[in-house]
Amino acid sequence: MLDVRLHQGRIASVYLFFGLLSLFTAWVFSWESQRIFTGPARVAVSAPTAVEADEADKRVPTQNYELIGPFKVTRANQVFRIEVSADVQVNRWSFVEAELLDAEKDYILSFGQELWHEVGADSDGTWEEADEIYEMKLTIPQPGVYYLNIKAQGPVGANFIKVAIGRSHGSSIPHLIFGILTLLAGLVINEIANRTIIRLATSFRS
Numbered sequence: 317m318l319d320v321r322l323h324q325g326r327i328a329s330v331y332l333f334f335g336l337l338s339l340f341t342a343w344v345f346s347w348e349s350q351r352i353f354t355g356p357a358r359v360a361v362s363a364p365t366a367v368e369a370d371e372a373d374k375r376v377p378t379q380n381y382e383l384i385g386p387f388k389v390t391r392a393n394q395v396f397r398i399e400v401s402a403d404v405q406v407n408r409w410s411f412v413e414a415e416l417l418d419a420e421k422d423y424i425l426s427f428g429q430e431l432w433h434e435v436g437a438d439s440d441g442t443w444e445e446a447d448e449i450y451e452m453k454l455t456i457p458q459p460g461v462y463y464l465n466i467k468a469q470g471p472v473g474a475n476f477i478k479v480a481i482g483r484s485h486g487s488s489i490p491h492l493i494f495g496i497l498t499l500l501a502g503l504v505i506n507e508i509a510n511r512t513i514i515r516l517a518t519s520f521r522s
Contacts, residue, residue, distance in 0.1 A: 325506065325509045325510065327505055328502045328503075328505040328506035328509060329502070329506075330502075331498050331499070331501045331502030331505060332498075332499060332502035332503070332506070334495075334498050335494075335495045335496070335497075335498035335499030335500075335501075335502055336495070336499070337495075338494045338495030338498060339495035339496075339499070341495075350482060350483040351480065351481070351482045352387050352481050352482060352483060353384060353385075353387060353479065353480065353481040354478075354479075354480045354481075355478065355479065356476075356477065356478050356479075357381040357382070357384065357466040357477040357478070357479050358381060358382045359379060359380075359381055359382070360380045360381055360382045377469070377470075378467055378468065378469045379467065379468045380465075380466075380467055381465070381466040381467065381468070381477065383417070383421070383463045383464065383465055384463060384464040384465075384466065384479055384481070385417075385461070385462060385463035385464060386419070386461040386462065386463055387461070387462055387463075387481060388459075388460075388461055388462075389456045389458070389459050389460055389461075389462060390459055391459055392457060392458060392459060393455055393456070393457055394455070394456055394459075394483065395453060395454070395455050395456075395483070395484040396453070396454045396455075396456065396481060396482065396483055396484065397451060397452075397453055397454075397480075397481075397482045397483075397484050398414060398451065398452045398454055398464070398479070398480070398481055399449065399450070399451040399479070399480040399482075400412055400414060400429075400449070400450055400451070400452075400466075400477065400478075400479055401431075401448055401449040401450075401477070401478045402431050402448055402449075402468065402476060402477045402478075403448065403476035403477075404431050404432055404433040404446070404448055404470075405433065406433055406434070406435055407433070407434055407435065408432070408433065408470065409430055409431065409432040409433075409470050410430070410431050410432075410468050410469065410470030411428055411429070411430045411431075411468070411469040411470055412428055412429065412431055412450075412466070412467070412468050412469075412477060413426055413427070413428030413466070413467045413468075413469070414426065414427055414428060414452075414464050414465070414466055414467075414479075415464065415465040415466075415467070416454070416456075416462060416463075416464060417462065417463040417464070417465055418460065418461075418462060418463075419460055419461040419462070421463060424462075427452050427454075428467075429450040431447055431448045431449070431450070432446065432447055432448075433445075433446040433448060434446070453484065464479065464481070466479065
């Protein structure tokens with residue numbers, strides 16, 4: 317019985333080691349390896365401000381910005397980290413959207429988030445809260461030339477949207493999933509071998 321537990325303990329240690337190693341690899345892959353663009357999104361002078369309906373069916377002005385790019389994707393399934401920030405007016409919101417376009421400037425996909433900035437006062441005094449930045453990890457399947465098209469629905473001042481584009485080492489998702497599953501398997505095998513949780517529960521009851 318002791319040999320079986322020792323064998324299970326060794327297997328659990330292997331699983332735990334590779335689980336932690338995979339999580340570390342996922343963390344490294346999430347790093348930015350090269351920054352290829354940082355700067356403001358400039359208002360497209362030639363494109364007039366459009367008026368569109370939001371989710372509440374209210375008519376909200378939508379400002380188009382100049383295309384950002386071109387930037388090159390050098391290999392298949394290359395991962396990019398895109399960060400968008402905006403200087404939102406106080407007690408207002410703005411939905412800032414980014415569209416990925418191909419070399420012919422045709423639409424591929426889009427992503428965005430509602431950004432906001434609020435101030436107020438209550439019985440505890442004045443307060444201020446804001447969410448004016450978001451980021452997206454984007455895996456582009458095909459090499460080539462691409463652009464970003466920025467749009468802002470809501471009151472954001474001209475040239476007050478900033479964009480950063482960087483290449484990542486790779487996709488961290490497979491390593492993250494493998495690491496979590498391997499860690500869980502290691503913990504289960506370790507519990508079967510040592511019954512740590514059962515012993516702790518029994519000691520608390522006594």
